[in-house]
Amino acid sequence: xxxxxxxxxxxxxxxxxxxxxxxxxxxxxxxxxxxxxxxxxxxxxxxxxxxxxxxxxxxxxxxxxxxxxxxxxxxxxxxxxxxxxxxxxxxxxxxxxxxxxxxxxxxxxxxxxxxxxxxxxxxxxxxxxxxxxxxxxxxxxxxxxxxxxxxxxxxxxxxxxxxxxxxxxxxxxxxxxxxxxxxxxxxxxxxxxxxxxxxxxxxxxxxxxxxxxxxxxxxxx
Amino acid sequence: xxxxxxxxxxxxxxxxxxxxxxxxxxxxxxxxxxxxxxxxxxxxxxxxxxxxxxxxxxxxxxxxxxxxxxxxxxxxxxxxxxxxxxxxxxxxxxxxxxxxxxxxxxxxxxxxxxxxxxxxxxxxxxxxxxxxxxxxxxxxxxxxxxxxxxxxxxxxxxxxxxxxxxxxxxxxxxxxxxxxxxxxxxxxxxxxxxxxxxxxxxxxxxxxxxxxxxxxxxxxx
DNA sequence: TAAATATTTTAGATTTGTCTAAAAATATTT
DNA sequence: AAATATTTTTAGACAAATCTAAAATATTTA
Ligand SMILES: [Mn+2]
Ligand SMILES: [Mn+2]
Ligand SMILES: [Mn+2]
Ligand SMILES: [Mn+2]
Numbered sequence: 001x002x003x004x005x006x007x008x009x010x011x012x013x014x015x016x017x018x019x020x021x022x023x024x025x026x027x028x029x030x031x032x033x034x035x036x037x038x039x040x041x042x043x044x045x046x047x048x049x050x051x052x053x054x055x056x057x058x059x060x061x062x063x064x065x066x067x068x069x070x071x072x073x074x075x076x077x078x079x080x081x082x083x084x085x086x087x088x089x090x091x092x093x094x095x096x097x098x099x100x101x102x103x104x105x106x107x108x109x110x111x112x113x114x115x116x117x118x119x120x121x122x123x124x125x126x127x128x129x130x131x132x133x134x135x136x137x138x139x140x141x142x143x144x145x146x147x148x149x150x151x152x153x154x155x156x157x158x159x160x161x162x163x164x165x166x167x168x169x170x171x172x173x174x175x176x177x178x179x180x181x182x183x184x185x186x187x188x189x190x191x192x193x194x195x196x197x198x199x200x201x202x203x204x205x206x207x208x209x210x211x212x213x214x215x216x217x218x219x220x221x
Numbered sequence: 222x223x224x225x226x227x228x229x230x231x232x233x234x235x236x237x238x239x240x241x242x243x244x245x246x247x248x249x250x251x252x253x254x255x256x257x258x259x260x261x262x263x264x265x266x267x268x269x270x271x272x273x274x275x276x277x278x279x280x281x282x283x284x285x286x287x288x289x290x291x292x293x294x295x296x297x298x299x300x301x302x303x304x305x306x307x308x309x310x311x312x313x314x315x316x317x318x319x320x321x322x323x324x325x326x327x328x329x330x331x332x333x334x335x336x337x338x339x340x341x342x343x344x345x346x347x348x349x350x351x352x353x354x355x356x357x358x359x360x361x362x363x364x365x366x367x368x369x370x371x372x373x374x375x376x377x378x379x380x381x382x383x384x385x386x387x388x389x390x391x392x393x394x395x396x397x398x399x400x401x402x403x404x405x406x407x408x409x410x411x412x413x414x415x416x417x418x419x420x421x422x423x424x425x426x427x428x429x430x431x432x433x434x435x436x437x438x439x440x441x442x
Numbered sequence: 443t444a445a446a447t448a449t450t451t452t453a454g455a456t457t458t459g460t461c462t463a464a465a466a467a468t469a470t471t472t
Numbered sequence: 473a474a475a476t477a478t479t480t481t482t483a484g485a486c487a488a489a490t491c492t493a494a495a496a497t498a499t500t501t502a
Binding site for chain 1: 467
């Protein structure tokens with residue numbers, strides 16, 4: 001596997017994240033995501049196309065190639081392992097890890113990352129509940145259900161949060177909702193779309209529509 | 222403290238190491254150390270002078286300014302903490318850590334480094350026996366004595382090794398000489414300048430002049 | 443001390459990644 | 473189907489870091 005510049009890696013990872021939603025990514029979307037200008041995106045897309053990391057025809061948007069997808073998984077693996085390290089070992093909070101991992105992810109020494117993985121005990125998910133690709137690029141694609149869509153009285157595990165701000169963290173900590181916790185939805189209110197939730201045998205409590213929209217769960221352990 | 226580019230940091234750190242020996246550093250010395258060309262060094266020296274990180278007049282060589290020295294200590298702190306992490310936590314060997322730390326040292330997030338320091342238990346020396354500057358830039362300047370100069374029958378502690386190759390590591394591991402181990406010199410032979418060494422109450426053994434020249438010790442614990 | 447040699451700096455080019463402004467292509471309205 | 477608006481690309485410029493070749497300066501040698 002070749003080595004790519006920090007800038008190339010940031011573009012590749014951003015495309016990886018954006019193309020999950022739609023099928024292809026547009027110049028403006030990517031420029032917006034990376035806080036850069038459309039002209040810069042076009043320049044980089046030409047370069048990544050030459051390196052065969054993506055499919056791109058002028059004005060048609062772009063997608064990662066098989067090779068580009070593999071490279072992206074490597075970057076995501078490094079990013080999430082470092083996030084796990086920061087949260088678990090260095091006691092960073094949940095909302096602080098992303099920014100630091102954004103730099104650490106670009107140190108691409110295979111042995112470093114595989115030993116870090118081992119040191120951490122081969123974690124499956126990062127502090128935001130997102131799956132960590134293994135050394136071979138395998139990634140668990142568990143389908144996440146938004147809390148707004150979870151059927152009533154079905155126990156599910158909180159597996160991720162889509163918003164990573166310190167504001168949502170404050171609220172989640174106050175409500176004692178962490179990744180991995182089991183909960184069920186007891187009731188939905190039509191008026192404000194608020195949701196009544198219960199964790200284990202504790203008394204049920206209410207969370208807002210806004211919060212519920214950002215919490216994802218999955219079935220099973 | 223401002224932020225500097227990876228390239229600027231590599232130059233600053235190299236000057237820091239070179240100026241310990243002599244008083245001022247020359248263009249060729251630095252170009253050689255960084256495996257770059259003299260013209261590139263001159264360009265960077267002009268830039269670092271403008272940033273007030275060093276004293277430099279054309280043709281006169283250069284030294285770090287007080288400010289440049291502080292910046293260098295920060296880089297060295299990061300480098301050596303990562304080296305300690307790699308050796309202690311990830312079980313890298315001694316001769317592998319430098320290369321990886323060379324990249325990790327450029328992730329300059331104050332909180333990351335201070336938390337890493339805490340996680341590691343505030344280590345005083347890196348895996349090569351070199352002192353780690355603390356969060357305020359304080360560094361222990363213990364005077365190292367080369368094993369060739371240690372008086373006979375004086376117990377001293379192995380505190381560093383000047384050569385960092387895997388070849389010297391192989392030999393040191395075979396002879397069971399590690400950083401922190403206590404030893405004394407029992408005899409010196411005029412013929413080949415080999416040295417007879419004893420660790421604790423174990424039987425004495427001989428090491429070559431070449432090896433002794435690369436081992437440094439200090440008195441006390 | 444003058445010539446030869448070595449070191450250092452300058453001049454000019456190159457690569458990478460970015461930007462602004464203008465042109466071209468595409469999409470949306472009327 | 474034009475006209476209008478939006479998106480994307482191109483053209484040209486710029487900063488950072490590097491290089492080669494030539495010029496300037498310093499050091500050594502005879
Ligand atoms: Mn990044
Ligand atoms: Mn994450
Ligand atoms: Mn470095
Ligand atoms: Mn070291």
